[in-house]
Amino acid sequence: METTARTLGSTVTVERDGHVLMIGLNRPDKRNAFDLDMLADLSTAYGLLEADDDLRCGVLFAHGDHFTGGLDMVDVGPVVVSGESPYPEGGRDPWRLDGTWSTPIVAAAQGWVMTLGIELLLAADIRIAARDARFSQLEIRRGIYPFGGATVRFTREAGWGNAMRWMLTGDEFDAAEAHRIGIVQEVADDGEHALARAVSIARSIAEKSAPLGVKTTLASAHNALTNGDEVAFQQLVPDISRLFTSSDGAEGIRSFVERRDAVFTGT
Numbered sequence: 001m002e003t004t005a006r007t008l009g010s011t012v013t014v015e016r017d018g019h020v021l022m023i024g025l026n027r028p029d030k031r032n033a034f035d036l037d038m039l040a041d042l043s044t045a046y047g048l049l050e051a052d053d054d055l056r057c058g059v060l061f062a063h064g065d066h067f068t069g070g071l072d073m074v075d076v077g078p079v080v081v082s083g084e085s086p087y088p089e090g091g092r093d094p095w096r097l098d099g100t101w102s103t104p105i106v107a108a109a110q111g112w113v114m115t116l117g118i119e120l121l122l123a124a125d126i127r128i129a130a131r132d133a134r135f136s137q138l139e140i141r142r143g144i145y146p147f148g149g150a151t152v153r154f155t156r157e158a159g160w161g162n163a164m165r166w167m168l169t170g171d172e173f174d175a176a177e178a179h180r181i182g183i184v185q186e187v188a189d190d191g192e193h194a195l196a197r198a199v200s201i202a203r204s205i206a207e208k209s210a211p212l213g214v215k216t217t218l219a220s221a222h223n224a225l226t227n228g229d230e231v232a233f234q235q236l237v238p239d240i241s242r243l244f245t246s247s248d249g250a251e252g253i254r255s256f257v258e259r260r261d262a263v264f265t266g267t
Contacts (some may be wrong), residue, residue, distance in 0.1 A: 012041035013063070014048065019056040019206035020199070021049050028064025029113055035075040036086055043091030050092050054267065056206035056214065058105040060124060061195050066111030067133070068120070073142070080147075087152050095148040096123040100222060102215045104205055108198035109133050109184075110191030119148035121183065122157060125218070126201055129175040129184040130194040138170035157182045210248040211266035 008014060015022035023045045025032040034042075049058045062068060079086050092098060095116070107121050110130035118137050121127045124256035137154070139146050146154070154163040158181035167174055178184045188194035193194060205214060216239050224232035243249045247267040 001179065008041040008044050009037050011038035012043050012045050013033075016055075017199075018203075019054060020202045020266060021052075021055045021058045022199075023041055023044075023049070023058055023060050025060075025062040028062075029071035030072070030078075031066040032062050032064060033069040033072045034116065035072040036079060039086040039094070040088050040091065042094045043087040046092040046094050047090045049105070050101060051090070053211075054212050055103060056209075056266075057202040058103060059195075059198050059202045060105055060107040060120065061198065062109070064112075067109035067113045067193075068117040069112050070115035070117060070138075094123070095119055097149055100219070102218055104202075104214060104218060106198045106202045106205075108188075108191070110194055116145065116148045118154070118183065119146060119150050121153040122153040123149060126200045127184040128186045128188055128201075130188055130191045130192045131175050131181055132190065133175040133178065133184075134172055135166075135174070135178055135183070136170060136172045137167045138172075140168060141170040154183075160183070193231075208261065210243075210252060210262070210264045212243060212248055213248055215245060 001027075009064070011025070011027045013022075013024040013026050015024070025042070027033065027035075027038055032038075046058075049055055076086070087093060092101075104126070105124040106126045106128070107124035108128045108130075109117065109121060110133055113121065113129070113133050113135045115136070116139060118135055137146055137150055142241040145151070149242070150163075151166060154167060165171075175184065175187045181189050186197060188197050219234065220232055220239065223235060248262075248264045251262050252266060
């Protein structure tokens with residue numbers, strides 16, 4: 001596996017491990033609270049993930065003891081009020097509120113997972129939490145409300161009552177509760193194991209799953225959410241016809257007949 005690592009600015013690390021892009025929040029002395037630089041750096045990392053066809057999955061994690069303490073409102077607040085975008089050219093919205101995405105993300109969280117941290121998880125496709133993770137959607141206690149997608153995704157993932165229980169109070173909840181209501185899919189012993197599990201899942205997607213099939217699966221699911229079930233149903237047969245006639249479709253059939261793992265190229 002080819003592995004290269006670098007830091008975007010001083011707040012986000014990226015490490016390319018074969019077809020997987022590791023994206024690390026890297027402001028541990030501030031509990032990974034997001035200032036403008038960190039928003040821009042994470043946006044750039046997500047732009048790279050989505051633009052490079054050789055990347056088949058991303059892993060979002062955090063350096064240090066905490067996933068994120070939330071937003072540095074003193075630094076970011078004026079930009080939010082002005083309506084300006086904090087994202088650079090070529091970057092993508094890390095909360096995935098800027099249109100269709102085609103590359104899956106697996107997220108691993110530990111320690112504090114506050115406000116927009118929950119929304120970062122909800123924007124990911126698969127989420128793993130360490131047992132020590134502590135969650136709070138506490139914007140309501142700061143005179144504002146969740147504006148990174150939780151009002152839509154929290155209710156969708158956890159159900160109306162569960163979402164409102166936590167969004168309308170700002171109360172803290174633990175990893176067991178996050179797992180119960182569907183905010184995370186698995187709970188690991190600690191942050192190290194949570195990250196290892198996230199990487200394992202990402203590698204399984206990147207190395208064993210057909211890239212065109214992954215992108216089509218995501219597109220179909222998002223089509224249903226955006227346009228409704230009937231519209232998504234109408235696209236199923238055209239999609240499968242296209243996949244069957246692709247090179248990876250032919251390879252998938254050959255590997256089945258030959259009883260071996262498929263080697264996909266994304267074509």
